[in-house]
Amino acid sequence: AQKVTQAQTEISVVEKEDVTLDCVYETRDTTYYLFWYKQPPSGELVFLIRRNSFDEQNEISGRYSWNFQKSTSSFNFTITASQVVDSAVYFCALSNAGKSTFGDGTTLTVKP
Amino acid sequence: ETGVTQTPRHLVMGMTNKKSLKCEQHLGHNAMYWYKQSAKKPLELMFVYNFKEQTENNSVPSRFSPECPNSSHLFLHLHTLQPEDSALYLCASSPRVEDSGFYEQYFGPGTRLTVT
Numbered sequence A: 001a002q003k004v005t006q007a008q009t010e011i012s013v014v015e016k017e018d019v020t021l022d023c024v025y026e027t028r029d030t031t032y033y034l035f036w037y038k039q040p041p042s043g044e045l046v047f048l049i050r051r052n053s054f055d056e057q058n059e060i061s062g063r064y065s066w067n068f069q070k071s072t073s074s075f076n077f078t079i080t081a082s083q084v085v086d087s088a089v090y091f092c093a094l095s096n097a098g099k100s101t102f103g104d105g106t107t108l109t110v111k112p
Numbered sequence B: 001e002t003g004v005t006q007t008p009r010h011l012v013m014g015m016t017n018k019k020s021l022k023c024e025q026h027l028g029h030n031a032m033y034w035y036k037q038s039a040k041k042p043l044e045l046m047f048v049y050n051f052k053e054q055t056e057n058n059s060v061p062s063r064f065s066p067e068c069p070n071s072s073h074l075f076l077h078l079h080t081l082q083p084e085d086s087a088l089y090l091c092a093s094s095p096r097v098e099d100s101g102f103y104e105q106y107f108g109p110g111t112r113l114t115v116t
Helices: none
Strands: A003-005 A010-014 A019-021 A024-026 A033-039 A046-052 A059-061 A064-069 A074-079 A088-096 A099-102 A106-111 B004-007 B010-013 B018-025 B031-037 B044-050 B053-057 B064-070 B073-079 B087-094 B111-115
Touching: A003 A088, A003 A099, A010 A019, A019 A106, A024 A074, A033 A074, A046 A059, A046 A064, A074 A088, B004 B087, B010 B018, B018 B031, B018 B087, B031 B073, B044 B064, B044 B073
Parallel strands: A010 A106, B010 B111
Antiparallel strands: A003 A024, A019 A074, A033 A046, A033 A088, A059 A064, A064 A074, A088 A099, A088 A106, B004 B018, B018 B073, B031 B044, B031 B087, B044 B053, B064 B073, B087 B111
16 A cells, blocks of 8 residues: 655745645555646646656756655655745655555645 | 646536536547545545556446546546535546556646536
8 A cells, every 4th residue: 555645734935935845655665656746726737746766866946846765755845935826736646556646735825 | 739628617517417527638648547636535536547448446436437438538427426526526647557657647627516
């Protein structure tokens, strides 16, 4: 069985603050993939990043960065200098053995 | 048109009605998925089709009936629904379903269903 936990249900920050969204996962498999998706108010989930279980390099894309730590089974997502347009629900997901498991999501509100 | 489209975007139906949700993907993918998103359980996988064959039914009640006539189209037929079935129904696609889980999914905008 696999499980994804996003302990933060809701986060509210003021624009330009940095914010980190936590994701902790459980799996018995050695090969798996981790994902982050963004769901803006329009409803459509948008893929942000994929990381495989053998690649623990952190990644930075503009204001977004991801920290993958296999030792703690975590795949955290940081937004630097947040903007109002970052307001959305963010989902972490784990995929392997042909099955994807999503966390419950974290609702991020960025206030001007 | 590109990406994953879903129609209708909003649907209100009575408990005795029969309706269908439609999903179409223009990405050349071979796997398609139905998810239910509600306040109580944010994202629940319902069905998975891989090369038109159903590979997963996540204990979904029989009042939901999926159909995948080809790799580009996916339907969800609804009948005698309950008010608790009110939710956002999301369709997604990916190149295929395979063991490693490599592929990300591409989602449609969803159908907001209200059962009265």
